[in-house]
Amino acid sequence: MPKIKPNKKEINLNLFKTVDLIRSAEKGITKYYHEDDMKTPMHMSMGEEAITAGVCHALNSKDQVFGYYRSHALYISKAHEVRSFFGEMYGKETGCVRGRGGSMHLANPNAGLMMISAIVSSTIAPAVGASFANKVKRNGKIVAVFFGDGAVEEGVFFESLNFACLMKLPIIFICQDNELAVDVLAKERQGFKSIPDIVKSFDCNFISSQSTDAEEIYELTNKALDLIKKNKKPVFMHLKYYRMLQHIGVISDFDKDSPRPKGGFERENYRSKKEYDEWVKKDPLKVLKNKLLKLGVSEEKVSQIEKENYLEVEESIKLAKEAPFPKKSELFDYIYAKE
Secondary structure, three states: OOOOOOOHHHHHHHHHHHHHHHHHHHHHHHHHHHHOOOOOOOEOOOOOHHHHHHHHHHOOOOOEEEEEOOOHHHHHHHHOOOHHHHHHHOOOOOOOOOOOOHHHOOOEHHHOEEEEEOOOOOOHHHHHHHHHHHHHHOOOOOEEEEEEHHHHHOHHHHHHHHHHHHHOOOEEEEEEEOOEEOOEEHHHHOOOOOHHHHHOOOOOEEEEEOOOOHHHHHHHHHHHHHHHHHHOOOEEEEEEOOOOOOOOEOOOOOOOOOOOOOOOOOOOOOOOHHHHHHHHOOOHHHHHHHHHHHOOOOHHHHHHHHHHHHHHHHHHHHHHHHOOOOOHHHOOOOOOOOO
């Protein structure tokens, strides 16, 4: 039987549930991070949720994703849960990698989230390898690999894109471009003028968007999947977004009453309050919420979703705080894969 496509209201409701859960989870982190029980650096996802939610909603559960250190939105978009997520934030044995990874090394292979790494561009090559394996096995799995615009400046990016195009692999490269590498603007670090111009010289499909509407990203991802099936070429998606908080930590660049993060992050006044205010108007969560109301979804229904997500986050944090740490005797467990 042909797959029945969900209607517009259903699509946006599901996307809102995901985006709001991501935002609720990160608000939970912000609320409790000062207690210093989450012994992991935080690279928050506020502002990029439309990308991960839209892409993952278009993928099948069997499809595989690879990400980078700004990982919370991707994890929740693919795994659709926050209990083992917060277990990991607190370094507990209930975490998705049993307390060994923290925020920057999340994984949930059963949900298709294969790996996340703190090293810029380091998951691009493994993602291409997984895609090559999927093609050889003819298992129908699609790989999506997420990375920032800074990763495009690494040699492994070009090697990986070149190989994927040469071998016509079923993979989507997703560049989440906020024109920043920590606090360094693209024009201050890139010896080229345009990521799209560079990518278009490769034999791959190219899609771009500046939208913060998760539904648009969902539709563009469906287009990417159709292109892979049609012409057997990989897809590069160049998607713009705005990072609402600092590179690392749980405060905004413009929150002058909060202490600056330790370690020298990051210089002041590298981006303007005017730019920030313009992007906040296009907050992915606000976009979805306003759209649902226009589609006839009641405010009570929207509030119910928000309440359920809030309660799920609070319960998950409570369980994480109560959970045991991994045993010292397990320190060297799970280092090597078992056949």
